[in-house]
Amino acid sequence: MTTSTGDETIDMIETQTTTIKQQQSSAPIEYDAIIIGAGAGGISALLHLRDLGLRCRLFESGGGPGGAWYWNRYPGARFDSESYSYGFFFSKELFQEWKWSEHFAGQPETERYFNYVIDRFDLRRDMQFKSRVDKAHFNDEKNAWDVTLADGTRYRGRWLVAAVGPLTKPQLPKIDGIESFAGEAYHTARWPKHPVSFEGKRVGVIGTGASGVQTIQEVAKSAAHLTVFQRTANYMAPLGNGPVTDEEQEQIQASFEELKRKVNSSYAWFLHTPDQRSIFDVSDEERERFFEEKYNARGMGIWQGNFRDILTDRRANDLISDFIRRKIRERVKDPETAEKLIPKDHGFGTRRVPHETNYYEVYNQPNVTLVDLKATPITRIVPQGVQTSESFHELDMLIYATGFDAITGAFEAIDIRGLGGQKLDDKWIDGPSTYLGVMTAGFPNFYMPAGPLSAQGNIPRTCEYNAWWLAELIRYMQAEGLTYVEPKPEAEEEWTEHARQVQSTLLTSEVDSWFTGVNRNREGRTSRRVVQYRGGAFIYREKCEAAVRNGFPEFIKK
Numbered sequence: 299m300t301t302s303t304g305d306e307t308i309d310m311i312e313t314q315t316t317t318i319k320q321q322q323s324s325a326p327i328e329y330d331a332i333i334i335g336a337g338a339g340g341i342s343a344l345l346h347l348r349d350l351g352l353r354c355r356l357f358e359s360g361g362g363p364g365g366a367w368y369w370n371r372y373p374g375a376r377f378d379s380e381s382y383s384y385g386f387f388f389s390k391e392l393f394q395e396w397k398w399s400e401h402f403a404g405q406p407e408t409e410r411y412f413n414y415v416i417d418r419f420d421l422r423r424d425m426q427f428k429s430r431v432d433k434a435h436f437n438d439e440k441n442a443w444d445v446t447l448a449d450g451t452r453y454r455g456r457w458l459v460a461a462v463g464p465l466t467k468p469q470l471p472k473i474d475g476i477e478s479f480a481g482e483a484y485h486t487a488r489w490p491k492h493p494v495s496f497e498g499k500r501v502g503v504i505g506t507g508a509s510g511v512q513t514i515q516e517v518a519k520s521a522a523h524l525t526v527f528q529r530t531a532n533y534m535a536p537l538g539n540g541p542v543t544d545e546e547q548e549q550i551q552a553s554f555e556e557l558k559r560k561v562n563s564s565y566a567w568f569l570h571t572p573d574q575r576s577i578f579d580v581s582d583e584e585r586e587r588f589f590e591e592k593y594n595a596r597g598m599g600i601w602q603g604n605f606r607d608i609l610t611d612r613r614a615n616d617l618i619s620d621f622i623r624r625k626i627r628e629r630v631k632d633p634e635t636a637e638k639l640i641p642k643d644h645g646f647g648t649r650r651v652p653h654e655t656n657y658y659e660v661y662n663q664p665n666v667t668l669v670d671l672k673a674t675p676i677t678r679i680v681p682q683g684v685q686t687s688e689s690f691h692e693l694d695m696l697i698y699a700t701g702f703d704a705i706t707g708a709f710e711a712i713d714i715r716g717l718g719g720q721k722l723d724d725k726w727i728d729g730p731s732t733y734l735g736v737m738t739a740g741f742p743n744f745y746m747p748a749g750p751l752s753a754q755g756n757i758p759r760t761c762e763y764n765a766w767w768l769a770e771l772i773r774y775m776q777a778e779g780l781t782y783v784e785p786k787p788e789a790e791e792e793w794t795e796h797a798r799q800v801q802s803t804l805l806t807s808e809v810d811s812w813f814t815g816v817n818r819n820r821e822g823r824t825s826r827r828v829v830q831y832r833g834g835a836f837i838y839r840e841k842c843e844a845a846v847r848n849g850f851p852e853f854i855k856k
């Protein structure tokens with residue numbers, strides 16, 4: 299079977315008929331709030347807004363709920379934050395009912411979880427799947443958002459909640475000849491629902507980020523030959539996954555309040571938060587012991603729970619980077635391959651650290667080859683495979699684990715226009731600017747859970763928190779008789795500047811990745827910008843909660 303790899307294919311998979319048919323010419327159907335996206339952000343928003351009595355309609359292009367967890371069904375896709383820190387916290391009953399089978403659940407279980415949640419809280423009746431929003435224009439006269447779906451049906455809502463997700467718009471690589479490949483081709487974030495076999499096949503994977511790593515680990519098990527095309531080597535650390543035992547299950551369910559407190563008070567909404575000591579406060583032996591412990595423990599502790607200065611002080615960062623480099627050399631038998639897998643151009647943790655299960659050992663298998671694209675770049679994809687500057691790799695299947703047009707890509711995919719017809723893309727041409735990562739001046743009643751410059755990390759936590767905050771804002775508006783809010787430009791400038799200032803103190807700011815808004819597959823996106831708030835979830839929460847306490851002084855209100 300041949301699957302083309304253009305954007306049409308990406309779009310093709312789930313765009314069949316929508317469930318509600320309406321003549322393009324008739325009046326739009328009106329709601330209080332229109333929500334785009336049935337991931338954690340959309341579900342959280344729907345729950346909160348319905349509780350406030352708002353009539354809501356949620357549109358989702360996928361065939362079911364889950365957002366990124368609906369689409370990312372590639373082999374081996376799983377959480378790398380603990381399952382019980384990733385699921386919803388809004389209901390203690392839900393938390394205690396749902397029993398995650400693994401500490402880091404795989405995609406099928408996560409998809410089941412999202413379906414369970416929407417049925418458990420009777421949300422499905424307000425959700426419309428296989429419905430892609432094409433346009434959302436603010437109608438100044440009506441003080442409402444006019445929304446058009448891909449099939450031409452029209453809706454109107456006082457609020458527009460764009461829960462489109464920071465990592466949802468798949469990005470194909472910009473490589474000459476990509477459309478010519480004659481074998482099977484897949485993008486990890488648009489993996490088909492039907493089974494895909496690697497047995498007896500020569501498979502190529504392009505990309506070694508979090509998705510690539512999980513895919514590679516799986517494909518290597520059965521492919522006749524796997525060729526990994528790596529552009530930038532990343533530092534990886536063990537995931538430490540395993541089944542949740544009955545005893546652990548009981549403990550997890552009894553710890554709802556404690557886990558909730560932990561994720562909410564940590565730096566990036568994870569169960570792990572930085573150790574408050576400096577790396578230089580401890581002896582060499584103690585530091586080595588600490589690193590060893592974190593490396594062998596479950597989850598992201600080696601990254602998110604390390605000494606406080608590893609991401610700000612270059613000397614501190616060198617120590618942990620050197621530790622991980624040693625681990626790679628120990629685990630990969632061929633020294634030349636090990637050197638290719640060791641990052642040379644950035645320090646540990648300054649880009650996303652993928653968490654792995656025997657990833658490095660894959661390169662000890664005879665059926666796996668690593669191609670270092672920094673040394674020998676891909677020159678062209680041809681019908682039979684991939685040509686690099688050095689050699690030709692004949693392939694039956696190509697997997698693009700090339701990530702996303704992160705943070706702003708999913709907004710750009712919709713024609714969003716605010717006051718006076720201003721396009722959101724135009725406003726953000728030099729990078730996004732927002733107030734608290736959720737609203738932007740000139741776009742009234744437009745809300746972005748986990749939007750650009752929000753405090754990210756464990757994204758469902760950001761989403762849940764942002765949905766709570768939106769409910770507080772609407773509750774306030776209801777009490778005051780308001781129907782219009784828009785952040786004051788100076789509030790937005792202040793927040794954006796604060797995010798910029800915080801980022802400049804981090805080593806991350808010196809490194810290209812989606813964390814710093816770099817996307818080499820798109821024209822004009824090769825210089826770094828500020829796209830996330832990195833001051834810590836606790837500071838973010840303080841700022842958001844101060845706004846609630848003070849009656850939202852940073853808004854223009856009508």
Ligand code: NA7
Nearest residue numbers: 465471472505506507508509510529530650699700701702
């Ligand atoms: P990532 O982390 O953005 O990784 C994409 C990978 O694809 C990365 O290794 C890229 O190399 C590589 N890539 C992208 N374009 C090309 C081209 N043109 N040629 C060769 N290699 C390329 O995406 P993921 O899906 O793995 O993960 C994204 C996030 O989703 C992840 O952090 C989780 O939080 C969930 P590069 O590094 O750009 O050199």
